[in-house]
Amino acid sequence: MKPIHIDSTYGVVIHRDFTPLFVDEKYAQLFGFESAQEVMALSSLFDIIDPKYHQIAQQAYIDVMQGKELPKVRSYVNQDIHGRIFSVLTVDHVIEWEGNLALQITVIDMSMIDQANQQILEQEQKYKDLIWNSLQGILVHRDFKPLMVNPAFVDLIKAKSVAEVMALNSFMCIIPEYNHENARNIYQKLISKEIRSTNEIVENICFDGQTRYFQLFESVIDWGGLPAIQTSIIDVTEKYHLERQIEYQASHDDLTGLFNRRAITEKLNQKIINNDTCSEICLLIDIDDFKWINDQFGHASGDEVIVRFANLCKKTVGESGIVGRWGGEEFIIFLSNHSLQQAKTIAATILKKCELEIYQFSGHNYIVTVSIGISQCEATSCNIESLIQTADKNMYQAKQQGKNQIVSPKTKGLIN
Structure with a gap:
């Protein structure tokens, strides 16, 4: 573990x-x-x-x-x-x-934040003193025009001073353009009391040009007799990247960077929910004589074969399908909106590219081949488990018939 x-x-x-x-x-x-x-x-x-x-x-x-x-x-x-x-x-x-x-x-x-918000309601002056000295970044604005910012907010967005931020006609400049419309929509919902508060992670562009991520809390307060938005921010950039890294590691194979078995299964199950798998085609690929490579030349050589073949598959399939490492020396490819003939062409390309890859083990050149099984969903429905089982059966048949071959679901014959 x-x-x-x-x-x-x-x-x-x-x-x-x-x-x-x-x-x-x-x-x-x-x-x-x-x-x-x-x-x-x-x-x-x-x-x-x-x-x-x-x-x-x-x-x-x-x-x-x-x-x-x-x-x-x-x-x-x-x-x-x-x-x-x-x-x-x-x-x-x-x-x-x-x-x-x-x-x-x-x-x-979050007890300290809750206590601070309670004090805001009870004593406005104490509230102002509190937020001014708070380690959290706090901004009060009306229609994105700053009304008050505390020093912590200035520090978090890398501005030079409170005056620099207060001089802005709008702090939309720190919100990425793609999020402008969403930010305005949320503002209107808060002001109209359609929602009471927000709690989300947002991407901001700091004054130094760097992109950072903040935990953002927003709510409506009374400011000078009129409603305004109080925004509290905590810099969670490192935590955000750590979580993305953990998510990536949980869904990708360490050696190849391809999707792992669990991630592929989740993606396919989601496609079933979205009724988007009727044209799904599966290629299950096994590297021929892989155990012999490991036994003869060591696991480092085996890893080299795995990595180079993974890159070959990624380049061949591109954005047209999902490529994953199914386990050990087995790889899996799912193609949506492809005809069976197109899938056969991709499989044949992978087969031929493998034959062109030269490996040097113990001072000698070697060629590594693969066996490929292809399966296709039914015309109106798709059972992913059956789809994979059929591809596995066809791949095993390719092994039995001499390796370095492709067996497709309809012809049950070899593709050269």
């Missing part, structure tokens, strides 16, 4: 159906426990989640684990073992734990 990266400023828990599998000390402290072992002893994490959030949390877990919803930032109200009520932000993503999928949750205690 790969080591888990844990940021000591956040609490981390890993669970399966809310049964704790791993808890770090910071998480335990957030909930008032003396040690992580005390949390591990709980029968369910629901013991420390407000009951009115149980159904929401359960449904979110099911949706993420089944791939119906992407992992994201969520907010909950929790209660520690001493009765203290506090709100948290959670960042979840699916990982593999001891051979099975589990959910890793990074928990951020």
Whole structure:
């Protein structure tokens, strides 16, 4: 199992159906426990989640684990073992734990933000003092014209001074153009009270030209007798990139960079939901005599073959299909909106390009060949499992008939 990266400023828990599998000390402290072992002893994490959030949390877990919803930032109200009520932000993503999928949750205690917002409602002057000295970036604006910014906001967007930001007619300049319309729509929904608040990760262009990512919280406040938008930001750039990296690693093969088996299955299942697989064609490819290469020349040579063949497939298929490493020396390709003849042509191209690849092992030149099985969905429906099984059967037939060949679903014959 790969080591888990844990940021000591956040609490981390890993669970399966809310049964704790791993808890770090910071998480335990957030909930008032003396040690992580005390949390591990709980029968369910629901013991420390407000009951009115149980159904929401359960449904979110099911949706993420089944791939119906992407992992994201969520907010909950929790209660520690001493009765203290506090709100948290959670960042979840699916990982593999001891051979099975589990959910890793990074928990951020938002109590200080909640307290600050309460003070805002109670005493305006204290609120102004608080936000001015806050380590969070805070901006108040009306129709994107700055009304107030605190020093932390200035620092986060890499401006030179509060005056520089306040001089802007509009801070749309730090919002990427592709997001302008969305930003305006959200502003109108907030002002019209169609929505009460926002909580999202956004991309901004800082004053130094760099792109960074911020956790953005927005709500409507009274400013000078008129409604305005209060925006709080936290720089989450490193966390954002870490999560993208984790997502990439979870869906891609380490050696080749191709989609891994799980990612391919998820993509295909999603296509089934979207009724977009009736024209799907599958190519299952196995490198001939791969075990012999590993045994004779070592695993480094075997890895070279795997990587070079993966690149060959990527270049041949391009954007016209999905290429993945199915496992070991097996590769899989899915082609949508292709005729069977077009798929055969792609397979034949891969076969011929393999014959042109020269490998040098132990001072001698070698050619590596592959066997390819092709299968095609039914005209009106597609069962992915059957599609792959048929391709596998055809690939095995190509092996039996001499290797370095293609067997297609209809002809059941060789393609030279």
